[in-house]
Amino acid sequence: MATQSPFSLLEGFLQNFNLPTEPPAWVIEESHRRVVLLINHVLMQEPAAMERLVRQKGRVVLTQWRGFSFKVSITPAGLLDLADAQTSADLTLVLTEESPFAIAQALMQGNKPAVRVEGDVQLAAEINWLVDNVRWDLEEDLARIMGDAPAHTLVQAARSFAQALQRFAGQGVRGHTSGSTE
Incomplete structure (x- = not known):
């Protein structure tokens, strides 16, 4: 008999559980600010990463997963800042896996989650280098x-x-x- 992962059981339960569809806007904005602070903290520990990002200053990256989106711009210092919602993205990264448990499982196994990339190829290469080489x-x-x-x-x-x-x-x-x- 095939065994079923407990993650899939939990995921099925959560999909049937009626959770609020979206947190308040202030919670989303504050969580985005905290994520940017954490990423910048990690980037500041890697001068090579900041140097690579300086070459992409002013560019905007939009990351999407399900109904969530996160848009950042690259500063002249080689760090990130939240981008204005109306700013168009130079690069869009869409996590194609719908299941948060499947994403977590891929990450625990040392794999990257599946991502659809749209936009600037050079900027995508720089982001990929950061993902591969920068660690907290x-x-x-x-x-x-x-x-x-x-x-x-x-x-x-x-x-x-x-x-x-x-x-x-x-x-x-x-x-x-x-x-x-x-």
Whole structure:
């Protein structure tokens, strides 16, 4: 008998659960601001990334997934800023996978989610380079707050948990796609 991933069971439950369709505009705007701050924090730790983005200053990138959209412009400093809603995008990235669980599962397995790219090819190449090469050093940031040893312990525990979850997700996929029957 084929085993079914618990993620698909949870996803089916959430699809049938009637959640509000859209959060208030202020929540969306504030969450976008927080995401931009986090991305800029990570970019500032990678001078090569900022140098690459400086070459694309003034360009606008729109990211879409289901009913959500996120539009940023590239600043002359090589960082990001929220773009005006009326500004046209030079590059549009559309996550084609509808399921948040499938996206999370792909990310846990070290894969990129499926994306449809429309627009400027050079800008798309720069964004792809950023995705492939820029990583957040969470342990270093936590060490500034709580010290080196606790930060290292916390990050190691999180990595162990993530690896266990990744193995679990991988087993669920293999069991679900094996098509074995009793």
